[in-house]
Amino acid sequence: MPPPAKKVDPPHRLTFATNSLRNTTFSLNNDKFYYEIVTRFWHPHLTKINKYDYENRVVTCVAEIESMPKKEVKVRFNKPDAEGEWIRASDFVKSEGGGVGGLFTSEDGATFRWKTHNRCLQLVNANDEEKVPIAEYHPFKRHFLVFRMSERAWLEVKPEATATLEKILESLSHAAFSMAANFSSVPVLDFALADDQVRKPEFIDQLKHALINVGFLYLKNHTVPQQVVDDLIGYIPHLFDLPQEAKDKIRMANSPHFLGYSKLGAEFTKGKTDYREQFDFATPHETKWRPGAPEYLRLWGPSQWPDERLMPGFRHTMETYLAHVQQLGYRFISLLAEAFGLASDALNSFNDADEFMQHRGKIVKYPANDGSFADQGVGPHYDAGFLTFLLQASPHPGLQVQNLSGEWIDAPPIPGTFVVNIGKALEFVTRGLARATSHRVLSPSVGSTPRYSVPFFQNISLHARLADSVLDFPINILKLKALRGDPATTDSVNFSEFDREPSGKVNLIGRVKSHPDVAERHYPDLFKQYFPSGLAKTR
Numbered sequence: 177m178p179p180p181a182k183k184v185d186p187p188h189r190l191t192f193a194t195n196s197l198r199n200t201t202f203s204l205n206n207d208k209f210y211y212e213i214v215t216r217f218w219h220p221h222l223t224k225i226n227k228y229d230y231e232n233r234v235v236t237c238v239a240e241i242e243s244m245p246k247k248e249v250k251v252r253f254n255k256p257d258a259e260g261e262w263i264r265a266s267d268f269v270k271s272e273g274g275g276v277g278g279l280f281t282s283e284d285g286a287t288f289r290w291k292t293h294n295r296c297l298q299l300v301n302a303n304d305e306e307k308v309p310i311a312e313y314h315p316f317k318r319h320f321l322v323f324r325m326s327e328r329a330w331l332e333v334k335p336e337a338t339a340t341l342e343k344i345l346e347s348l349s350h351a352a353f354s355m356a357a358n359f360s361s362v363p364v365l366d367f368a369l370a371d372d373q374v375r376k377p378e379f380i381d382q383l384k385h386a387l388i389n390v391g392f393l394y395l396k397n398h399t400v401p402q403q404v405v406d407d408l409i410g411y412i413p414h415l416f417d418l419p420q421e422a423k424d425k426i427r428m429a430n431s432p433h434f435l436g437y438s439k440l441g442a443e444f445t446k447g448k449t450d451y452r453e454q455f456d457f458a459t460p461h462e463t464k465w466r467p468g469a470p471e472y473l474r475l476w477g478p479s480q481w482p483d484e485r486l487m488p489g490f491r492h493t494m495e496t497y498l499a500h501v502q503q504l505g506y507r508f509i510s511l512l513a514e515a516f517g518l519a520s521d522a523l524n525s526f527n528d529a530d531e532f533m534q535h536r537g538k539i540v541k542y543p544a545n546d547g548s549f550a551d552q553g554v555g556p557h558y559d560a561g562f563l564t565f566l567l568q569a570s571p572h573p574g575l576q577v578q579n580l581s582g583e584w585i586d587a588p589p590i591p592g593t594f595v596v597n598i599g600k601a602l603e604f605v606t607r608g609l610a611r612a613t614s615h616r617v618l619s620p621s622v623g624s625t626p627r628y629s630v631p632f633f634q635n636i637s638l639h640a641r642l643a644d645s646v647l648d649f650p651i652n653i654l655k656l657k658a659l660r661g662d663p664a665t666t667d668s669v670n671f672s673e674f675d676r677e678p679s680g681k682v683n684l685i686g687r688v689k690s691h692p693d694v695a696e697r698h699y700p701d702l703f704k705q706y707f708p709s710g711l712a713k714t715r
């Protein structure tokens with residue numbers, strides 16, 4: 177008779193009571209032990225891992241993480257009878273270059289590595305060539321495109337690894353935060369949850385993550401009727417197929433408001449030509465500028481529309497679309513304030529009354545790369561305003577966003593959604609809590625049909641001086657930013673003047689840089705300042 181098979185103990189499954197690794201509890205071995213990871217609000221920079229031993233009725237703080245603003249994160253492991261030495265977290269979990277995870281060594285000298293696997297984190301013995309995981313962390317799940325979104329986070333630990341559980345927990349909290357912050361895809365948020373009193377907190381929680389760690393999100397089930405979107409999409413190819421003469425009649429160079437038609441190659445990002453053709457329109461507005469008033473008030477004014485006889489119904493369709501997205505934008509801003517722990521109207525002070533506001537929407541065509549030019553549809557940049565609601569109006573990929581370690585992540589079109597991203601003005605007033613994320617568009621590949629998109633830029637008052645605003649964020653929100661860390665430096669266009677100039681001036685400078693032909697005609701002084709050698713030098 178063969179000997180009975182050796183019984184293998186099943187792994188321990190630790191289910192987290194909340195989905196945040198900073199404040200959660202979980203039990204091990206049928207509640208004989210349970211662990212608590214906790215950051216008290218009166219000690220916001222200190223996270224403790226406590227172990228509760230029910231049988232012996234003792235609580236021990238087994239490990240601590242200290243993350244002070246602008247200082248290196250430190251950790252220490254305590255013995256039941258003595259506190260440990262503080263060491264740098266980077267000496268405990270050694271990073272292996274840009275990626276997520278890292279290496280750490282247990283008490284008995286074995287080295288372990290955290291690695292990502294299908295959006296989970298797996299812990300493997302660094303010497304194990306087979307890479308069999310001895311622990312696995314499943315974060316709070318957001319199922320792509322599936323209505324039912326959430327499940328609790330859990331950690332599975334093989335019995336042989338429980339001896340080193342405390343180090344696993346401590347290293348996991350680093351690896352999990354780098355994974356959360358260093359996104360590898362853009363989250364999809366369901367706007368229907370925001371109207372569901374029971375599930376609204378779930379939406380707010382997802383929004384908080386997206387705003388702080390990613391700066392980009394997809395919004396599905398939003399409030400802009402699909403018919404309004406489809407009507408607009410139907411017009412787009414015809415708009416670009418208008419006779420060149422009809423397009424030139426409404427060219428942007430006619431408009432001190434930077435509204436109208438820009439031919440292929442008329443726009444620049446960081447001095448390089450963007451290979452796109454576009455029409456800038458905006459919500460209705462009569463310019464408030466009068467001689468003697470600040471020049472930046474001229475930035476807003478009426479749109480130039482194509483001849484109604486050539487595009488019957490187009491103006492009405494576009495204006496209806498813009499009005500709907502504007503409404504969505506205002507609603508979104510109040511949810512965003514809530515996600516940051518502020519009153520829902522806390523950001524309204526950046527807007528003037530409706531008649532003094534204008535938001536811009538443009539219709540863009542990215543022709544296929546014919547092999548003769550660089551593939552810069554639009555170069556790496558940040559948007560200047562508060563929020564952008566981007567409609568990807570054809571099924572082409574090409575939009576990419578840059579994550580914390582500088583990698584470019586694809587944000588392909590998802591039907592029925594807007595891509596929402598944060599502009600530099602919102603980043604500034606939230607003191608960097610909301611991330612403005614650098615993004616770009618690659619031209620469609622050789623032989624492809626053109627890509628179309630419609631970005632809507634939600635503005636704030638031209639007069640707003642962002643440096644003067646003081647928003648009082650709760651400490652737990654500020655802490656999330658400290659945990660995220662700072663993004664890698666990028667070569668994207670920045671809007672650094674928000675620290676001294678009114679928002680209108682900052683925007684005007686941005687427009688002058690990207691549309692020098694308009695600037696030369698309508699803003700000669702600024703043109704001279706930013707293009708001292710004239711237009712030829714920009715090409």
Ligand SMILES: O=C(O)CCC(=O)C(=O)O
Nearest residue numbers: 540559566575617629631
């Ligand atoms: O066309 C797109 O998908 C993005 C355009 C964009 O980022 C912009 O114009 O600011």
Ligand SMILES: [Fe+2]
Nearest residue numbers: 557558559615
């Ligand atoms: Fe953009």
